[in-house]
Amino acid sequence: MPGQSVGAVQSQRAHFDEPLHLRSGGVLPAYDLVYETYGTLNAAKSNAILVCHALSGHHHVAGHYADQPENVGWWDNIVGPGRPLDTDRFFIVGLNNLGGCHGSTGPSSINPATGKPWGASFPIVAVNDWVHAQARLADRLGIDSWAAVVGGSLGGMQALRWSITFPERVRNAVVIAAAPKLSAQNIAFNDVARQAILTDPDFHGGDYYEHNTRPVRGLRLARMLGHITYLSDDQMGEKFGRELRNSAFSFGFDVEFEVESYLRYQGDKFAGYFDANTYLLMTKALDYFDPSREDNGNLTATLARTRANFLIASFTTDWRFTPARSKEIVSALLANHRNVSYAEIDLNFGHDSFLMEDAHYHGVVDAYLRNIKL
Amino acid sequence: MTHTLGRPDFDVIAGWVKPGHRVLDLGCGDGTLLKHLIETRGVHGVGVEIDDANILAAIRNGINIVQGNLEKGLDEFADQAFDHVVLSRTLQTVRHTEGILQEMLRVGREAVVSFPNFAYWKNLRSVLDGRMPVSEDLPYEWYDSPNVRFFTLLDFEALCDKMGLIIRERHVLDEQGNRVDSSESRDVNFLGSLAVYRLSRNR
Numbered sequence: 001m002p003g004q005s006v007g008a009v010q011s012q013r014a015h016f017d018e019p020l021h022l023r024s025g026g027v028l029p030a031y032d033l034v035y036e037t038y039g040t041l042n043a044a045k046s047n048a049i050l051v052c053h054a055l056s057g058h059h060h061v062a063g064h065y066a067d068q069p070e071n072v073g074w075w076d077n078i079v080g081p082g083r084p085l086d087t088d089r090f091f092i093v094g095l096n097n098l099g100g101c102h103g104s105t106g107p108s109s110i111n112p113a114t115g116k117p118w119g120a121s122f123p124i125v126a127v128n129d130w131v132h133a134q135a136r137l138a139d140r141l142g143i144d145s146w147a148a149v150v151g152g153s154l155g156g157m158q159a160l161r162w163s164i165t166f167p168e169r170v171r172n173a174v175v176i177a178a179a180p181k182l183s184a185q186n187i188a189f190n191d192v193a194r195q196a197i198l199t200d201p202d203f204h205g206g207d208y209y210e211h212n213t214r215p216v217r218g219l220r221l222a223r224m225l226g227h228i229t230y231l232s233d234d235q236m237g238e239k240f241g242r243e244l245r246n247s248a249f250s251f252g253f254d255v256e257f258e259v260e261s262y263l264r265y266q267g268d269k270f271a272g273y274f275d276a277n278t279y280l281l282m283t284k285a286l287d288y289f290d291p292s293r294e295d296n297g298n299l300t301a302t303l304a305r306t307r308a309n310f311l312i313a314s315f316t317t318d319w320r321f322t323p324a325r326s327k328e329i330v331s332a333l334l335a336n337h338r339n340v341s342y343a344e345i346d347l348n349f350g351h352d353s354f355l356m357e358d359a360h361y362h363g364v365v366d367a368y369l370r371n372i373k374l
Numbered sequence: 375m376t377h378t379l380g381r382p383d384f385d386v387i388a389g390w391v392k393p394g395h396r397v398l399d400l401g402c403g404d405g406t407l408l409k410h411l412i413e414t415r416g417v418h419g420v421g422v423e424i425d426d427a428n429i430l431a432a433i434r435n436g437i438n439i440v441q442g443n444l445e446k447g448l449d450e451f452a453d454q455a456f457d458h459v460v461l462s463r464t465l466q467t468v469r470h471t472e473g474i475l476q477e478m479l480r481v482g483r484e485a486v487v488s489f490p491n492f493a494y495w496k497n498l499r500s501v502l503d504g505r506m507p508v509s510e511d512l513p514y515e516w517y518d519s520p521n522v523r524f525f526t527l528l529d530f531e532a533l534c535d536k537m538g539l540i541i542r543e544r545h546v547l548d549e550q551g552n553r554v555d556s557s558e559s560r561d562v563n564f565l566g567s568l569a570v571y572r573l574s575r576n577r
Contacts (some may be wrong), residue, residue: 318453328441331450337396337418343429344441360426367434 003082006038009063009073011103014140020098021282023288026123030112033137034103035059035095038079039087041141047374048143049085050134051075051094052151055282056274057225058102061094079359084366089374090147098123098133099281108209109276120206126283127154127289131161135169147372148172150365152354153321154282157289158366160329164291167307172372174365176313177354179325180299180332181290186320189229190283193222197276206277219276220267227266232317232350299332309339311368313361316346316355341368382551383462383488384410386570390486390543391415395457398482400444400474401464404429405437412437420456422448445470451481460486463511463568466521472537479539488570493526493563496549505566510549511567527563534573543572 013034020028036059041048051061053074062079073094079085085092097106099122107122114121138146139272149159149170156178165172179186197203201220204211228236240259255261295301310333314326323344333340343364347353353361384407391397393416394419399408400420411417421439423429440450453573459482461474461510466489468474478485490501490511491497497507506516525533527546534541546554550576554565 135470327450331452334420334450334455335452339438340440341429341433341438341441342442343433346426360430363430364433367430371434371436 003086004080005072005076006063006080006087008066009036009038009060010065010348011036011059013103013139013247016136018132018136019314020129020136022129023121023126024124026070027182028098028123031098031105032045032103032109033095033098033105034135035093035137036063036073037094037141038092039090041091041143042374043250044374045142045144046147047089048091048138048141048146049369050138050146050149050162051079051085051092052095052130052134052149052155053097054155055152055279055286056270057155058100059094059096059104060102061092078353078362078365084362084369085150085367086366087281090369092138093141093143097125097130099278099285101275101278105205106275107281108275117207117209119209119277120283122277122281124284124288126301127157127161127285128165128291130285131165134158134162135166138169145169145171147374148174148369149223150174150176151178152176153178153351154286154289157286159288161291163306163308163310164302167305170306170308172311172368173306173308173312174313174368175326175329176365177315177318177321177326177351178312178329180292180328182287183325187287189225189320190287193225194280194283196221197280200276201343203276206280208276214271215276216271219274219279220264220271222276222279223270223274224263227263229320230351232319232348234317235348235350238348250335297330300335303332303338304336306333306336307340310341311365312340312342313354313364314342314344315350316344316347318351318353320351361373381407382547383460383568383570386545386547387458387460387462387486387488388414390484390572391417391458393417394496395456396420397458397460398422398451398456399460399462400448400478401467402432402437402439402463404431407433407460407462408432408437409435443475444468447473448477448481451558454483456482458482458484458486462486462488463490465489466523466525469522471523471533475533475537475539475573476500479573483574484542485539486570486572487493487530487573488528488568491526491527491563491566491569492524492548493528494549494567495564496567497520509567527566527569528559530569530571531559539573539575541571542574545570 049205060077062073062075081088111118132232149162158177159173197218200215202213203215243258292299292302314323330342397417399421408419459478500507549567549570
């Protein structure tokens with residue numbers, strides 16, 4: 001891997017007292033955001049890049065914790081000295097979004113008004129709410145405008161939303177494996193995942209914390225379903241085929257095929273640490289995302305408000321957010337005469353490709369970011 | 375005679391483009407022509423490429439580039455979004471010849487097309503000698519050529535006529551990149567190695 005890791009990192013916490021009015025009509029009277037930074041903010045404060053996370057991500061983007069060397073950030077392969085998000089040049093900020101379960105205020109946080117976890121009473125948050133919360137963190141860090149806002153999947157949607165909501169605060173938006181809005185099929189997958197959680201007897205209407213339990217079965221199923229949609233058919237075929245854990249059929253319902261073993265393992269692992277209410281919130285944020293709604297579905301009109309330059313990237317095997325969905329964004333930007341480049345990257349990992357290390361993919365991001373004038 | 379970046383057709387194209395024009399370059403490679411037009415003519419440029427290495431090189435060059443396959447049309451571009459749509463030395467590699475010409479004049483006010491002329495006398499001589507031509511403007515052996523359409527300047531003009539395209543200007547170059555000084559089409563067809571056309575259509 002070219003470049004290096006950022007090494008040992010620490011998380012920080014910012015508290016905000018100013019109420020945040022949400023798109024759902026809800027209000028967060030006060031909240032915390034946990035974040036990490038890598039590299040050094042220059043004197044002109046012109047070299048800051050915001051990395052937005054996807055459904056299950058968080059603020060720990062890169063590096064490791066001194067006391068947990070195995071806890072490596074979720075996008076470590078792209079951040080560091082000499083890597084595309086080059087910490088010798090840029091000041092990188094990653095945060096955990098509101099509603100998350102990694103330290104920022106979310107459903108599992110204590111609601112000061114009641115002294116109990118928010119649970120079901122945590123308001124629905126939208127992508128644009130995250131962007132507003134992120135803007136307040138930028139204010140706190142003294143960053144007037146981002147050199148770039150970067151994200152994959154739901155993270156890419158935040159980058160796109162930034163360019164619309166705060167056009168004067170984003171000089172470049174890097175939108176990877178995203179879509180301008182979800183399709184009916186995307187929403188359908190999300191709803192099956194939600195139903196798995198909502199119908200788990202341990203869900204208790206979202207207030208499972210008080211019952212000292214967690215809807216582990218539902219969350220596990222939701223993750224297993226989600227995971228299938230993140231991979232490509234070819235990749236699953238190559239990785240697992242019809243391999244059996246034992247050599248012969250056992251004619252039962254226990255784990256037999258390797259793919260079952262893999263999915264159950266992924267589901268168990270995820271259900272072990274992730275919060276089900278956060279999963280519900282994140283999938284709703286995805287479903288509601290549609291900036292063009294403000295312009296009666298006319299994405300070109302919506303993107304007329306942007307001022308940034310754009311790099312849009314998609315992956316050939318991504319059937320969750322196909323290249324065609326990225327091209328909708330490209331087309332609307334071109335119609336507005338925005339500076340935009342589009343790469344359709346041939347990688348075999350489906351939607352998850354955006355997290356993978358690949359010389360061409362990282363080369364494209366690297367080349368684009370290196371041309372940013374600070 | 376020296377030419378910009380070793381490409382005599384680039385000089386011709388640059389001469390037709392006005393400052394501030396919007397230019398779409400199809401099959402733009404690493405973006406060399408667009409970069410030249412941006413630097414010398416102050417155009418707003420966008421390129422289309424299919425090849426990964428060229429996408430990377432063009433992004434490195436700071437060019438707006440969209441990865442796509444010309445055979446599948448130009449759906450991501452709106453009608454009349456550009457002043458010029460350039461297809462330099464690429465038409466002979468495209469199967470859907472009429473389709474791409476239609477698309478160029480849908481998204482652009484004018485199309486600029488350059489291509490190697492198979493009727494150039496040296497090419498004809500080569501065929502008469504029994505071998506497929508390899509030259510400055512046809513630099514490939516028959517077995518590794520990306521070219522899928524073999525046509526002459528007169529063939530191209532006949533197609534334009536059939537499609538109702540208007541030839542606004544024709545600039546024909548010999549192998550050294552010097553302009554072939556004749557207005558007689560049959561002579562030009564025989565003496566020209568590379569042809570550059572400006573096309574439009576009635577609206």
